[in-house]
Amino acid sequence: MQKNEPRLRDQVRAVIRVNRYSIRTEKSYWYWIRFFIRFQNMKHPREMGAREVNEFLTWLAVRRNVAAATQAQALNALVFQYDKVLDKPMGDIGEVIRSKKPRKLPVVLTHDEAMAIINRLGETDRLIASLLYGAGLRITEACRLRIKDLDFQQQVVTVRDGKGAKDRTTLLPAPLLAPLQCHIDTIRKAWREQDKAFLHPVSLPFALARKYPNAGRTLEWQWLFPSPSISTDNLGNVVRHHRHITSVQKAVRNAVKQAGIGKQAGCHTFRHTFATELLKRGTDIRTVQDLLGHSDLRTTQIYTHVLGQGFAGVRSPLG
Known part of the structure; x- marks a missing residue:
């Protein structure tokens, strides 16, 4: 050094x-x-x-x-x-032995199984899990949503800084319009009345926090699912963060057990199920790719194998 x-x-x-x-x-x-x-x-x-x-x-x-x-x-x-x-590009690293560990097919749920799990969750976790299943979000993406990311008129969710630091839009499910509006109205009311939960600003992306330090106190930047406790950001400021991912994961695991579903299911299983349900209902695979935010179509095609549709419509001679 x-x-x-x-x-x-x-x-x-x-x-x-x-x-x-x-x-x-x-x-x-x-x-x-x-x-x-x-x-x-x-x-x-x-x-x-x-x-x-x-x-x-x-x-x-x-x-x-x-x-x-x-x-x-x-x-x-x-x-x-x-x-x-380090500004020291490696160049050619030569032949590397590639991992041959086989990729497993993802676990998926039926629609009824997904709803059985969702209906056993508390109010906030139920909304989050519903977005995982209904919009195909990753758990990190759902927990990091802000009020400004929901467009009720266009029925669109905007995912900011998703995997690979990419933005994308996906579906805002019609059955969630009323519950999410009610949820936001509760946040808006508490924000206007300056409830103690809003004494501290919400955490912001690093660059934005420096450029617009007061943005964290505005309504549009409030977390859709705020953490019940406060913490410190990367600059040492006291802020309110979004709901912790592990708390949702734990709630979903417990709901899976309560529902008696004999599958190794978790939060990400809802995203897998979103993809397979869309394909099952005839949605074009390119559209599913866009909704999921996959950069490579081959990643999306794994779901056609889950459905047994990986053989271009070829039928067995048995019938």
Whole structure:
């Protein structure tokens, strides 16, 4: 490390936030960067390069038997570190043994099973799970919705900074219009009356917080599903964050047990079910791809295999 140079973690954090990557991406990238450094006996990445990265990725596939997507995620983190943070592009890392761990088909629910789980949740968690199933949202995307992200007139949900730092729009289900309007009216009333829950601003994206420090007190930037407790943001300010993802995941797991559904289902299962239900009802796969926010159609095509439609309509000679 050069004299007076910031710690590597601080450098990584600064570059990620300038590029407006999500907090989950930040945590994931730092996990793999730290893992790489420990694997290479705590050498600083500046002292290493393509050869060491090749060794690490090959070890993940051969010795750890990670999935192909996990190996790719580790590579993305290390490429980001060298290209964006250290300004030392790796170039060609040579032949890497690719992970051959087979990708499992996702677990999906029937419509009745999905509704049985949703109906066993408390009011707020029921709204969140309904958006997972009815709009195909990821749990992080649902919890991070703000009031301004719902367009009731067009019946559209705008997902900001989704996976890959991309924005997209998806369906706002008609059955949720009234419950969500009522939910927002409750937030609006408390906001106008300056309820103690609004004594502190909501947390904001890093760049926006610096440019518009008062935006966190406006109604449109309020979280749709705020956390019941306050916390501190990345700048050390006391703020209100969105509902914690793990609390929703725990509630859904409990509801799955109560519903007696013998499947390994969780929050993400609702998104899988959204996709399969749309395809089952004749929705074009390109439209499903857009609604899910998949950059590669092959990711969406996994759901055709779940439905047994992966053979271009070929019928068995048995009938």
